[in-house]
Amino acid sequence: MNPKNYPEVFSLAGETALITGGGTGLGFGIASCMAAAGAKVVLVGRREPELQAAAAQIGERASYVAHDITRLNTAAELVTKAGAAAGSPISILVNNAGIHLKKSAVDTTPEEFQSVLTTHVCAAHALSSAVLPGMINRGHGNILFTASMTAIIGMPLVIAYSAAKSAYIGMTRALAAEASPNGIRVNTIAPGWIESPMLRKALDGDSNRSNKILGRTPMGRFGDPEDIGWTAVFLTSPAAKFITGAVLPVDGGASMGF
Numbered sequence: 001m002n003p004k005n006y007p008e009v010f011s012l013a014g015e016t017a018l019i020t021g022g023g024t025g026l027g028f029g030i031a032s033c034m035a036a037a038g039a040k041v042v043l044v045g046r047r048e049p050e051l052q053a054a055a056a057q058i059g060e061r062a063s064y065v066a067h068d069i070t071r072l073n074t075a076a077e078l079v080t081k082a083g084a085a086a087g088s089p090i091s092i093l094v095n096n097a098g099i100h101l102k103k104s105a106v107d108t109t110p111e112e113f114q115s116v117l118t119t120h121v122c123a124a125h126a127l128s129s130a131v132l133p134g135m136i137n138r139g140h141g142n143i144l145f146t147a148s149m150t151a152i153i154g155m156p157l158v159i160a161y162s163a164a165k166s167a168y169i170g171m172t173r174a175l176a177a178e179a180s181p182n183g184i185r186v187n188t189i190a191p192g193w194i195e196s197p198m199l200r201k202a203l204d205g206d207s208n209r210s211n212k213i214l215g216r217t218p219m220g221r222f223g224d225p226e227d228i229g230w231t232a233v234f235l236t237s238p239a240a241k242f243i244t245g246a247v248l249p250v251d252g253g254a255s256m257g258f
Contacts, residue, residue, distance in 0.1 A: 009237065009238050009239045010037065010233065010234065010237045010238075010239050011037055011038050011237065011238075012034055012037040012038045012039035012092075012233060012236065012237055013037075013038035013039070014038070014091075015034075015038070015039040015040070015091045015092050015142075015236070016039065016040040016041075016042070016083070016086045016088045016089065016090055016091050016092065017031070017034050017039050017040070017041045017042065017090070017091070017092035017093070017094060017236070018042045018044060018078075018079065018082045018090045018092070018093050018094065018127075018131070019031045019034075019041055019042065019043055019044065019094040019096060020044045020045070020069055020094065020095060020096050020097035020123070020124075020127070021044070021045055021096045021097030021098065022041065022042075022043030022044055022045060022051070022054065022064070022094075022096070023043050023045040023047065023050040023051045023053075023054040023064070024045075024050065024054070024196070024197055025194075025196030025197055025198055025225060026096060026146055026191060026194055026196055026225050026228050026229075027043070027045075027094070027096045027097065028043075028054050028225060029194075029224070029225025029226050029227075029228050029229040030094055030096065030146075030225075030228060030229045030232045031043055031054070031058060031062065031229075032057075032058055032225075032226070032229055033226060033229030033230050033232065033233050034092070034229070034232065034233055034236070035058050035059065035061040035062055037233045037237070038061075039061065039092065040061050040062075040063070040086040040087070040088060041058065041061060041062050041063075041086075042062075042063050042064065042065060042082040042085050042086050042090070043055055043058075043062060043063070043064040043065075044064070044065050044066075044067055044069065044078065044082065044097070045064075045066065045067075045097065046066065046067070046068050047066070048064075048066040051064035051065075051066060052064065063085040063086055064085070065078060065081045065082050065085055067081070069097055069119070069123040069126075069127065070118050070119055070122075070123055072118075072122055072123060072126045073126075075123075075126035075127045075129065075130040076130040078127070078130070079127070079130045079131050079134075089134050089138070090131050090134065090135075090141075091135065091138070091140060091141050091142065092141070092142045092143075092144065092236050093127060093128060093131045093141075093142070093143045093144070094144045094145075094146070094232065095123075095124035095127060095128065095143070095144065095145045095146070095168070096145075096146045097119065097120075097123065098116075098119055098120045098146075098161075098164070098198075099115070099116055099119050099120075100158075100161055100198050100201060100202055101115075101116050101158070101160050101161060102157050102158060102202055103157060103159075103160075104156070104157055104159075105159040108159055108160055112160060113159075113160045113163070115160075116160035116161060116163075116164050117160065117163065117164050117167070119164075120161075120164035120165070120167070120168070121164050121167045121168070121171070124145065124168070124171065125171065128143055128171075128175060131143070132179060132184065135179070135182070135183075135184045136179070136182045136183075136184065138183075139182060139183040140183050140184070141179075141183065141184040141185075142184065142185050142186075142187075142235070142236040143175060143179070143184065143185075143186045143187075144186075144187055144188070144189065144232055144235060144236060145168040145171065145172055145186075145187075145188040145189070146168075146188070146189050146190075146191060146228065147165045147166075147168040147169055147188045147189065147190040147191075147247065148161065148162075148165040148190060148191060149190060149191070149192050149193070149249070149251055149254055149255060150162040150165050150166075151165035151166040151168065151169055151190060152190055152249065152255050153254075153255060158202075165190075168188055169188055169190075169247050172186050172187060172188040172245060172246075172247065173245050176244045176245030177245065180244045180245070185235075185236075185240070185241075185243065185244040186244055186245060187235045187240075187243060187244060187245070187246045187247075187248065188246070188247045188248070189228055189231050189232060189235070189248055189250055190247055190248065190249045190250070190251065190255070191223065191227075191228050191250050191251065192217065192222075192223055192249065192250060192251025192252050192254045192255070193213050193217070193222050193223065193251075193254070194222060194223040194224065194225060194227065194228060195222050195223065195224055195225065196225060199222065213254070216254055216257045216258065217251070217252045217253060217254040217257055218252065218253035218254075218257045219252035219253055220252075221252065222252075223250065223251070223252060227250055228250055231248065231250050235248065
């Protein structure tokens with residue numbers, strides 16, 4: 001691609017993105033940036049008022065579908081509804097929705113562990129499987145996962161969350177190896193600690209944990225949702241057309257900091 005095409009090479013014009021957990025936090029940051037880059041975005045979550053407000057804030061390129069992604073056998077139905085809401089087929093899937101559980105390993109029940117894995121891993125697999133046939137037929141598509149620093153470094157009290165986010169990395173590599181010959185790229189962003197309702201809940205009343213995180217982050221601050229959003233735009237844009245199976249930390253240096 002000719003460098004003279006900048007900034008068009010970073011454009012998502014003509015793309016339609018389904019973003020799970022798109023109403024708040026990182027998902028909203030990703031949706032906002034993708035819409036600004038020219039994509040249609042479909043926000044997916046369980047709470048319709050939240051989605052409606054988020055879509056209104058993003059503007060005319062945004063629509064939404066209220067849906068519980070843990071209903072695994074309805075993934076294909078969701079993809080169809082999202083395409084209808086946007087008026088075009090899904091060409092970008094962002095597997096972002098998740099739940100957090102702050103508990104020691106010995107206190108985490110099998111039911112709690114399974115719940116976290118179902119929301120993150122099983123739902124992401126179901127949705128990826130549902131969008132892939134259409135992407136393969138069109139010879140074009142992107143699947144993006146949002147993992148976590150907990151998939152890269154050891155952190156106490158988040159064993160279920162760490163397991164789920166680590167699974168994303170394995171899924172990314174397996175899907176990239178399988179789907180990339182058909183023109184579909186699969187990548188993962190591994191966010192550091194980003195300002196969001198989930199982060200505030202995880203750090204609530206735990207100043208020692210906050211200080212420890214910031215102490216190992218060379219940039220000395222938490223990130224913003226837009227830091228993840230613009231990375232998502234890059235990875236799903238033509239600028240990254242030779243990147244697949246990658247795991248990209250966006251963490252202010254936390255994964256290598258001392």
